[in-house]
Amino acid sequence: MERNYPLHQLTTWKIGGPAEAVFWPSTIQDLLTVWQRAQKAQIPLWLIGRGSNLLISDEGLPGIVVITTALRSIQWEDYRVQVGAGYSLARLAQEVGERGWSGLEFARGIPGSVGGAVVMNAGAHGGEMAPLIQNVTVLWPNGTIRKLERAELKFAYRSCSLRGHAWVLETKLALSQGNCEQILKNMKENLVKRIANQPLEKPNAGSVFRNPPGDSAGRLIEAAGWKGKTIGEAQVSDKHANFIVNLGKASSRDVLALVEGIRNDVQSKYGITLQTEVEYLEAKS
Numbered sequence: 001m002e003r004n005y006p007l008h009q010l011t012t013w014k015i016g017g018p019a020e021a022v023f024w025p026s027t028i029q030d031l032l033t034v035w036q037r038a039q040k041a042q043i044p045l046w047l048i049g050r051g052s053n054l055l056i057s058d059e060g061l062p063g064i065v066v067i068t069t070a071l072r073s074i075q076w077e078d079y080r081v082q083v084g085a086g087y088s089l090a091r092l093a094q095e096v097g098e099r100g101w102s103g104l105e106f107a108r109g110i111p112g113s114v115g116g117a118v119v120m121n122a123g124a125h126g127g128e129m130a131p132l133i134q135n136v137t138v139l140w141p142n143g144t145i146r147k148l149e150r151a152e153l154k155f156a157y158r159s160c161s162l163r164g165h166a167w168v169l170e171t172k173l174a175l176s177q178g179n180c181e182q183i184l185k186n187m188k189e190n191l192v193k194r195i196a197n198q199p200l201e202k203p204n205a206g207s208v209f210r211n212p213p214g215d216s217a218g219r220l221i222e223a224a225g226w227k228g229k230t231i232g233e234a235q236v237s238d239k240h241a242n243f244i245v246n247l248g249k250a251s252s253r254d255v256l257a258l259v260e261g262i263r264n265d266v267q268s269k270y271g272i273t274l275q276t277e278v279e280y281l282e283a284k285s
């Protein structure tokens, strides 16, 4: 456990104040022990994977922030993989592809953890997590560990019924037989597209807003004239308007001001209320 830990080091946006304490469990038992102690002492608990979909308040977070990245167990079976929540999704996609197993081609450029990808139903290039998930082992809010089959879960665009409710500990994914060369080629092409279209050279958290039904958030933001606009050190990317980049020392306040400005302007110009895809974490008052 480390105290007074700068959370900006744990997010891809490089934004966030200090956590009172952070903890990296390397086993499910370690995680459970901390969870039980915190519950008993009524200490606030937060869960973070690879911090690629998060805006953390400049004031930081009270209590204990649990980071899943050391939960990296992995077991391979025939076209099935049982993998810990903290495993890198991009790395898993590459390893699955090298075996000639198909299904995770879409995920090679998504910088999250497997657990984060399950609860976000992460997806891209026409693929998503939901159809691959065979079961998920979770820490349930009452402190029990349960294995849930896919039929017990609800998935929709970038959402899963577990989000904000249960902690994903591991999952079993079912892949299918494919052609290794073709899979690796597809992944490479997807990465090339990302490099061309996304401002990956500056800290960011991927798409800030969800795409509204039948439209694209980036198109609406650009049409409303926000591309390139800056508040403090946060900037609406001039490469992709649904990305906000950190120019150096952006604060969560800078990002929130851009988010609010965009939302109000798009609402008044086009009558569409954009919903954020990134999640904002702040101390509850």
Ligand SMILES: Cc1cc2nc3c(=O)[nH]c(=O)nc-3n(C[C@H](O)[C@H](O)[C@H](O)COP(=O)(O)OP(=O)(O)OC[C@H]3O[C@@H](n4cnc5c(N)ncnc54)[C@H](O)[C@@H]3O)c2cc1C
Binding pocket: 012, 046, 047, 048, 049, 050, 051, 052, 053, 054, 068, 085, 109, 110, 111, 112, 113, 114, 115, 116, 117, 118, 119, 120, 121, 122, 123, 124, 158, 163, 164, 166, 167, 168, 169, 198, 200, 204, 205, 206, 207, 279
């Ligand atoms: C450059 C870039 C490109 C991206 N491209 C895509 C894309 O193409 N498609 C896409 O879907 N996303 C994309 N993202 C967003 C992000 O990578 C995904 O949403 C990813 O699934 C988040 O995983 P994470 O581990 O980083 O989660 P975090 O950001 O750490 O957490 C996000 C939320 O998930 C919760 N969470 C994390 N782990 C667990 C767990 N084990 N159990 C329960 N809850 C958990 C957290 O509490 C938090 O509420 C992109 C991000 C970046 C920076």
